[in-house]
Amino acid sequence: MNESSNDLPANSLAGTFAERLIAWQAEHGRHDLPWQNTRDAYRIWLSEIMLQQTQVATVIPYYGRFLERFPDVAALASAPQDDVMALWAGLGYYSRARNLHRCAQVVVAEHGGRFPSDPETLATLPGIGRSTAAAIAAFAYDAHAAILDGNVKRVLARVFGIEGFPGTPKIEREMWALAESLLPKSDLPAYTQGMMDLGATLCGRGKPRCGECPFDSDCVAHATGRERVLPTSKPKKVQPERYVDVLVICAHERILFERRPDSGIWGGLWSFPELTPPAGEREVDDASLRERLSAHAAALGARQGVVQSIVPLQGLTHVFTHFRLHLRPWLVTLSGASAARSGDLRHAWFDTAGIAAAGLPSPIRKIADALAAISPDDGQLSLPA
């Protein structure tokens, strides 16, 4: 079947789309990002994973630190997961880091340490979906494969006037077909980079610079004055609120941390032990709350001493994609002569150096940093700043 027969819009642009994009990329695209100018599939793969749902400027420092610590896939595969998580901390979407680690191990164990060259095989690896597989294959091996990320969706929606939220399966199917029909026969790296560059620079979400665009005269959205409404935005809904009390348990100049389970929010990272209020009992009285806090803290820190004081710290609200989390930290100071070590593998006492090296989610890092600023006199905490 001829792929260009039915799925292409009746648009004269279709025949020259790739040529014009490649020419524009050579002249106006980006050529000096840290992960460009290499054919090393490891480096390309690492960048693509970090760039999933994450902007270029955010990724750059993480990418450099990561490569320095893990220069090749073998180094990453043999590293402890905790080291990987610590270098990823702050970047978000932590399942990416766990999948990255697993993927490296699979590449070493099952592919001789070399990334597969075809997109179908790449897409079977952990953390690599259809679009990421196409990007890796195109950049590293010149594969004839289409990407479909946020940039491409925005460009296609505007240039070809595609209505409807691109997150729905129907629109997404249309866009995959269109993206594949537009592929050139050669120059796949330049073409793929061009789609990303156009979407990230001229054809950005906010104010598209249509005057500089190679498709200016052919863009449906521009011709109809719909640059600002295409692509159709995601239907919004009210996000739920969650409340949680966290225990900042301090004893012997150390703080107790709890490793979060792999599944769920902040999976695999270190956080403070938490106390989720019973549903519908948000407004429990202060005394009973303190009683529960104290009991929980005493149970966790039993071998470190007895609860000496409980002091509320500055709370904060963290906004996630699908809910808002209200964090209420309590500083619990234990007193006692014990110098016992931490108990189980899920818990660990960190001093300031340990905190600095640990993989902490951003809001938890923020609370920890604020703690270090508390002087011993007014905070009853003797951690050095």
Add this chain to the structure above:
DNA sequence: TATCCGTGGGT
């Protein structure tokens, strides 16, 4: 198929 999964920047 819809939901879950972070964080930071832009408007």
Add this chain to the structure above:
DNA sequence: TACCCAAGGAT
């Protein structure tokens, strides 16, 4: 301020 959403994938 509040909202949108980024080089998406897994379940």
